[in-house]
Amino acid sequence: MANPKKKTSTGRPNFEPRYGEKKSSYQDRKRFNGAAAAGGEAGGSARSGAPARSGAPARSGGSKAGWAKPASAKGGAAKAGSRSAGHRGYRSEEEGAAPKARWTSNQRAGRDEARGIRDHASRPAGAGAGARSFDDRPRRDDRPARSFDDRPRRDDRPARSFDERPARRDDRPARSFDERPARRDDRPARSFDERPARRDDRPARSFDERHARRDERPARSFDERPARRDDRPARRDERPARPFADRPARPFNDRPARSAGDRPARHDDRPARRDDRPSRSWDDKARTAGTHRDAVDVVHERLQAQAIQAEETTEIGWTDLGLGQNIAGVLVDLGAPTPFPIQAATIPEVLAGRDILARGRTGSGKTIAFGAPLVERVLRSQGGGRREYGRRPRALILAPTRELALQIDGTVQPIARSVGLFTTQIYGGVPQGRQIGALRKGVDIVIGTPGRIEDLIDQRKLDLSDVRVVVIDEADHMSELGFLEPLQRILRHTPGGSQKLLFSATLDREVAAVVDEFLENPAVYEVAGETQETGTIDHRVLVIDHREKGEILRRLVDRDGKTLVFARTRAYAEMLADDLADAGIPAVALHGDLNQAKRTRNLERLTSGRVRVLVATDVAARGIHVDDIDLVVQADAPDEYKTYLHRSGRTGRAGAVGRVVTLIPRQRRRRMTEMLERAEIDAPFEEARVGDDVIDELAGTLPTDAELTR
DNA sequence: AAAAAAG
Numbered sequence: 001m002a003n004p005k006k007k008t009s010t011g012r013p014n015f016e017p018r019y020g021e022k023k024s025s026y027q028d029r030k031r032f033n034g035a036a037a038a039g040g041e042a043g044g045s046a047r048s049g050a051p052a053r054s055g056a057p058a059r060s061g062g063s064k065a066g067w068a069k070p071a072s073a074k075g076g077a078a079k080a081g082s083r084s085a086g087h088r089g090y091r092s093e094e095e096g097a098a099p100k101a102r103w104t105s106n107q108r109a110g111r112d113e114a115r116g117i118r119d120h121a122s123r124p125a126g127a128g129a130g131a132r133s134f135d136d137r138p139r140r141d142d143r144p145a146r147s148f149d150d151r152p153r154r155d156d157r158p159a160r161s162f163d164e165r166p167a168r169r170d171d172r173p174a175r176s177f178d179e180r181p182a183r184r185d186d187r188p189a190r191s192f193d194e195r196p197a198r199r200d201d202r203p204a205r206s207f208d209e210r211h212a213r214r215d216e217r218p219a220r221s222f223d224e225r226p227a228r229r230d231d232r233p234a235r236r237d238e239r240p241a242r243p244f245a246d247r248p249a250r251p252f253n254d255r256p257a258r259s260a261g262d263r264p265a266r267h268d269d270r271p272a273r274r275d276d277r278p279s280r281s282w283d284d285k286a287r288t289a290g291t292h293r294d295a296v297d298v299v300h301e302r303l304q305a306q307a308i309q310a311e312e313t314t315e316i317g318w319t320d321l322g323l324g325q326n327i328a329g330v331l332v333d334l335g336a337p338t339p340f341p342i343q344a345a346t347i348p349e350v351l352a353g354r355d356i357l358a359r360g361r362t363g364s365g366k367t368i369a370f371g372a373p374l375v376e377r378v379l380r381s382q383g384g385g386r387r388e389y390g391r392r393p394r395a396l397i398l399a400p401t402r403e404l405a406l407q408i409d410g411t412v413q414p415i416a417r418s419v420g421l422f423t424t425q426i427y428g429g430v431p432q433g434r435q436i437g438a439l440r441k442g443v444d445i446v447i448g449t450p451g452r453i454e455d456l457i458d459q460r461k462l463d464l465s466d467v468r469v470v471v472i473d474e475a476d477h478m479s480e481l482g483f484l485e486p487l488q489r490i491l492r493h494t495p496g497g498s499q500k501l502l503f504s505a506t507l508d509r510e511v512a513a514v515v516d517e518f519l520e521n522p523a524v525y526e527v528a529g530e531t532q533e534t535g536t537i538d539h540r541v542l543v544i545d546h547r548e549k550g551e552i553l554r555r556l557v558d559r560d561g562k563t564l565v566f567a568r569t570r571a572y573a574e575m576l577a578d579d580l581a582d583a584g585i586p587a588v589a590l591h592g593d594l595n596q597a598k599r600t601r602n603l604e605r606l607t608s609g610r611v612r613v614l615v616a617t618d619v620a621a622r623g624i625h626v627d628d629i630d631l632v633v634q635a636d637a638p639d640e641y642k643t644y645l646h647r648s649g650r651t652g653r654a655g656a657v658g659r660v661v662t663l664i665p666r667q668r669r670r671r672m673t674e675m676l677e678r679a680e681i682d683a684p685f686e687e688a689r690v691g692d693d694v695i696d697e698l699a700g701t702l703p704t705d706a707e708l709t710r
Numbered sequence: 711a712a713a714a715a716a717g
Contacts (some may be wrong), residue, residue: 432716449713451714453715454715477713592713618712
């Protein structure tokens with residue numbers, strides 16, 4: 001059952017063999033570039049985001065120039081020591097001054113972990129791995145190889161999550177619970193980056209124009225879905241909650257829905273709210289989103305209705321949604337004075353214990369949408385009791401990449417800490433020692449990636465039997481072939497009655513297998529207008545001669561703003577980065593062949609502005625947030641529209657202008673056109689040769705918002 | 711193809 005879904009069934013009709021593409025030529029180089037990376041995701045970058053939103057006026061002028069940093073961006077002013085040179089966190093204006101101080105604790109964590117690896121590795125003894133046949137892999141050195149429990153670097157480690165952690169961290173105010181609340185200010189910057197942004201652009205795009213083309217997308221997500229049952233219940237508002245009982249068997253698959261019976265009773269408060277819930281259940285939705293015309297209208301209608309509701313809820317406060325004072329306070333401090341639509345819609349449901357699926361692009365407040373209520377629920381679940389040493393985690397947040405996990409922790413941690421709960425990151429590429437140590441002491445919320453989590457479960461270091469809430473971020477991606485099974489195995493370690501929350505900017509039927517096995521009568525939420533595409537992004541396609549790709553790329557990227565280049569393979573990404581560097585354009589790569597230390601470091605280099613060009617694989621397509629990226633270049637066109645949406649969503653954030661240029665060979669025009677249609681994006685195609693003006697034009701500074709929007 | 715554990 002599990003894997004029967006071939007790619008085809010998962011909705012990836014786009015996947016086709018790529019013939020002409022340049023490929024193997026770089027294969028060789030690839031191996032050599034490996035090396036480490038240090039990762040630190042930019043977790044926070046304070047997304048200047050939502051101008052409308054609170055005080056995140058950070059991005060005022062829209063000057064993409066610098067402000068990327070979390071700390072600074074945020075209420076910049078408040079940041080102690082970030083005002084002038086010599087102070088921690090000070091950031092010299094545009095020169096790529098040492099960014100180090102500006103790192104968030106998360107970033108430091110990644111960096112430190114990475115350093116630890118490097119340091120250890122460099123020592124002769126570090127050879128634990130010993131005879132690895134990959135002699136050609138230079139990166140061996142940064143390999144952990146030895147156990148890090150004894151790791152010396154303890155000190156610089158952010159210590160994030162655990163209480164007992166000695167206060168060492170200079171920069172971090174003691175994290176004892178008592179003063180917990182106080183912390184807020186020092187870590188505001190991170191997290192809300194993604195949230196503020198959206199506000200403005202959202203409303204901006206009128207539904208009509210936007211949803212006009214909406215037809216194919218939704219439709220295709222659920223097309224195979226068996227006949228829709230009755231008529232879908234009226235829109236959210238009047239929707240009569242469907243009682244559990246009459247819940248039809250899950251439509252899409254014969255997978256026997258778990259009957260309420262075999263599922264441990266849910267938390268008490270759950271059932272109660274069920275009925276007044278306006279949202280539609282997954283089943284309803286599934287049924288609704290058919291393939292045809294009527295389905296189109298349905299979708300459109302539904303989205304619109306929700307959008308309206310969203311607007312109405314913007315005046316509601318955090319506490320009105322059911323969150324406690326402490327949490328509400330942190331959110332406000334984080335730059336989110338009031339809830340965004342998706343948050344207003346989902347938080348009450350999450351607090352009620354309901355399983356939900358939510359679609360909200362990065363920047364729409366997705367992280368807080370699940371993070372805040374998750375913390376609140378964990379808090380309630382302990383009923384005022386104490387946190388015991390060695391307690392098992394009560395919440396789990398899964399993400400597809402380490403960088404994203406780090407970023408999520410950057411948002412959730414302060415929220416959790418405000419109520420005395422602790423989080424810990426559990427992902428690969430870094431020593432297990434600290435992670436195990438944290439688990440041993442006891443953490444409340446685990447945030448990580450599948451591999452290491454499963455590894456620790458197998459080692460009996462991680463016990464998920466007490467988990468009450470599980471969040472699967474980028475759920476559709478996590479439900480794809482390579483991720484699905486590990487994900488399912490992990491979920492099977494959680495109690496059957498635990499609450500499941502699935503989020504993604506491109507949530508579609510791909511999550512069906514997970515939904516069917518683990519969710520119970522889930523509610524589905526979407527916020528109209530929230531797709532990765534935004535009116536502030538200028539999409540362009542350059543039809544080029546493959547032989548000129550390298551030169552064209554060099555010219556496109558040789559500019560002042562930050563540019564993120566996507567390549568299909570690690571080898572090509574590495575090659576391109578080297579190529580650009582050789583051409584005198586500082587560039588670094590980000591892909592899975594790099595060790596975590598290098599990944600973190602290279603990403604940080606872009607975030608800090610020390611380098612303006614980052615060439616990445618799709619590891620950076622989802623979730624990664626770096627402020628000021630005003631140009632995304634797709635050296636290789638993506639195969640899926642969802643990938644296009646995620647990649648392009650790295651720019652044009654916070655209502656800022658952004659541009660996405662995709663290079664394709666002539667023979668790919670048709671596929672590209674089809675993909676853009678599915679992505680609901682209008683992008684003019686232009687033929688271009690090396691000397692053409694278009695290239696310089698596209699590389700140039702973007703027109704002002706006004707010009708762009710015409 | 712990429713990502714995700716190591717070794």
